[in-house]
Amino acid sequence: MSDSAVADVRQQIIDRAKTLFQTEGYGAVSMRRLAAETNRGVATIYEYFPSKADLLRHVWADFFDEIFSQISDASQGKIGLAALKAMATAYAEYWFEHPDRFRMVFFNEDRSEQGEPLFVHRFSMESRLHPLLTAIEEGQAAGEIIPGDPVTLLQVLVGFVHGAALNLITISEFEWVERDQLISTALRLLERQASTSDRL
CATH class of the missing domain: 1.10.10 (Arc Repressor Mutant, subunit A)
Structure with a gap:
């Protein structure tokens, strides 16, 4: 063929x-x-x-191709904090809109069979997240985002977004605040608040 x-x-x-x-x-x-x-x-x-796990990784790849395409679209024309907010919101919204996909990705542990590379390495997840890391660095340079290791801040943000998605999807009977409010609050935690001298 x-x-x-x-x-x-x-x-x-x-x-x-x-x-x-x-x-x-x-x-x-x-x-x-x-x-x-x-x-x-x-x-x-x-x-x-070669295995069902390999097939599952290809299914995941389809999902993440969609996610990062939406992230790229959301960040067009934005830099720093504005870009970070747009990308993080797009990432969270994807999972909120596709709860079955969230379960398929995060409720099935990736296991190597016959020496196959794990999804996170084969899909180059670290490089896919690089635009968010760049936005954090730009935001720090502009004084918009709190100081600190950008990689740590990115991992905290991703962890919060995943936690919010997990809670809203799997414990939907709990009276959570609106999902937009959860995500915007998480982003505000990274935002550098103006000091008294900055405001004068």
């Missing part, structure tokens, strides 16, 4: 796996079931994906 035909088959398998994993749960779907659902032999599925 041509490269484009191979890519089409891979995407068809990924798309069907995405639906099955969301509706039935990752653990409940076997490669044999996936082969039947896509009218292919089990051996054919393994030719494209």
Whole structure:
């Protein structure tokens, strides 16, 4: 088959796996079931994906491609604190809008099988987060964001966003404040407040 035909088959398998994993749960779907659902032999599925974990990583990659595309769109024309707010909000909104995807990504531990690279390394997650890190550094240089190690501030922000998404998605019966308020409050914690001398 041509490269484009191979890519089409891979995407068809990924798309069907995405639906099955969301509706039935990752653990409940076997490669044999996936082969039947896509009218292919089990051996054919393994030719494209050496393991179910590898297939799951490709599903995750589709989600994160969407996320970082939205983050890039949200930050257009902005720098520093304004860019950080736009990107963090876009990141959080993606998970709020797709709670099933959040569960699929963060409720299934990534495990290496047959020496396969883990998702966080194969997808270059650190470099994907670099625009947020740059926005923090720009905000610090402009005096908009509190001083401190930019990597630490980024990890705290990402941790808060994930925590907010986890709580709102999995403990929805609790009376949380509006999600926009949660995210804006987290961002205000990074914002450098003007001192008395700055205001004079």
